[in-house]
Amino acid sequence: MKQKMLVLGVMLSCLIGLTACGEDVKSNSVEGSRYSSDIFTQESLKGFAEAIEDNNFEMWYLQGITPDNFEQMLYFDIALSSSDERYEVLASGYDSWYKALNDLGYNSEATLASDLFVKEVSYEVNKDGVLVVDAVVQGTKHAADMEIYLSNRGEPTDIGVTVQKTTSEKLENAGLNTLLGMGMAFAILILISLIISLFPLLFGGGKKKKESDKEIAQKAMDNTISQIAEQEDLSSDAELVAVIAAAIAAYEGSAGTDGFRVRSIRKVNNNWKKH
Structure with a gap:
């Protein structure tokens, strides 16, 4: 009986240990992954995030490039020099950054480079084995998380920017969205009732x-x-x-x-x- 209990305890310990190992994600480290620790370091990843934010997004913004004219202005430059996949990733990332710009805040286009900057960078290899770089972009009003997914060749596979807002701001936005949704619903109902009330005049010619x-x-x-x-x-x-x-x-x-x-x-x- 004691031997059976001992065997059962060992098996449970092994299972718990394997589960813990599977869920362990090391922060600011690529050890044990397919990414080279000599290439993907804190300094190199921060430099990469700064290059994306400063040399690409900010420069494109100052050149008058918007998500609407992005393809017309930059498709051939990016796709021909790199690939269609890189173009799609940069286009999606720039669209996300462009929409977050007003919430981030800046004083003027002349001071944009100093008003927006990458404050800090953290990274980890997620459970799917993909390196995720979380760069904090600081503006004059808010900060934002710029997440960059990288392949083991150092190519970005996805970029997204999310503004860090306070709880009160999130509740305010949720309330405004609720009011707008309800207002639109009531406006449509009122419009439908007005149209129905006009049916006798439009089609009936009045009461006999x-x-x-x-x-x-x-x-x-x-x-x-x-x-x-x-x-x-x-x-x-x-x-x-x-x-x-x-x-x-x-x-x-x-x-x-x-x-x-x-x-x-x-x-x-x-x-x-x-x-």
């Missing part, structure tokens, strides 16, 4: 006027008279007399036909119609 009781009675009388005009000889038709009497009563607004009597029906014109 409601007919009065007198107009309805007049139409009923006209229809009865029209039927009379189409008959040949109806002077002895008792049902027709009753219909005419009812129509006259409805037209006059009477409750019954006691106030008058139909004595005769005479056809005046076979082709008579009311216009």
Whole structure:
């Protein structure tokens, strides 16, 4: 029993040790990785980050290059001298840096080089075996983390710039984004309701006027008279007399036909119609 417990304890210790080794990531060191410790040093990586930020991004900005005209201005210079992959990485990195520039802050274009600078650099080989350089770029308002992923040949494979903001600034931005989102939703709903309210004017031509009781009675009388005009000889038709009497009563607004009597029906014109 003791031997089994001992074996189990040794196995657990080995597993814990392997897990710890797998999760161990050394900071500011490339020892044990595919990167050469003689080439990828603190000084060399800081110089590389400064070259990217100073000699590329800042210089392009002062030349009037923006993310919109980046391809037109720099594609042939970068792609022909290096590769399409390097062009894509630099274009993405410059777009990220350009968007963060206002939050970083600088006094003027004349002082841009001194207002923006790489303050410090840290690096590590991540769990995927890729060297990640974290360069802190300092501006007049904020600092930003410029992450650079490097291959073992020293080629950048990805560049991104993220401004370091305080908790209150992050909450303020989140609140503004929420208000903008809700405002847009309500604006769209109001616009839809306005469009729906205009449908009768655009497609219906307004509501149809409601007919009065007198107009309805007049139409009923006209229809009865029209039927009379189409008959040949109806002077002895008792049902027709009753219909005419009812129509006259409805037209006059009477409750019954006691106030008058139909004595005769005479056809005046076979082709008579009311216009």
